[in-house]
Amino acid sequence: MLSKKAKYAINALVYLAQQPLDQPIQISTIAEHENISRKFLESILLDLRNAGIVNSKKGKAGGYHMLQAPEDVNMADVMRIFDGPIALLPCVAHKYYQKCNECKDEANCGIRDIFADVRRETVRMLKEATLAEIIKRADQLHNPVAG
8 A cells, every 4th residue: 555655745746747847836835735744745855855856946935846757757666765665575576575484486486476467567557657647637537528
């Protein structure tokens, strides 16, 4: 399940992605608009800045803005920043691999094989799920075209 921190990060990113690129948005504005505690949001935005997704500008006219284009920010990367591995089993995690203690023969484990397929498909779908795609779908849901 997606953590609250990851969900709030996605909400904040969607909000920032909908703002003019060269205009920093103050944390208080994002927090109020997305109904996120300012203190919690500060931590989230710092993690996103350290990951190179957003940038910040100090001063009176400061705030946060997107560093990457919305089509370049995918949910697999965002989830890994806040929730770690996407895999349901440690033995199928790509970046966070760990051998399962109870496994006798990893190379011939049917359980591992099935969950490796689940992980691959999940990662594929999350990589296709970009901020741009989220914004596009929200617009389509908000303004359905009469068919």
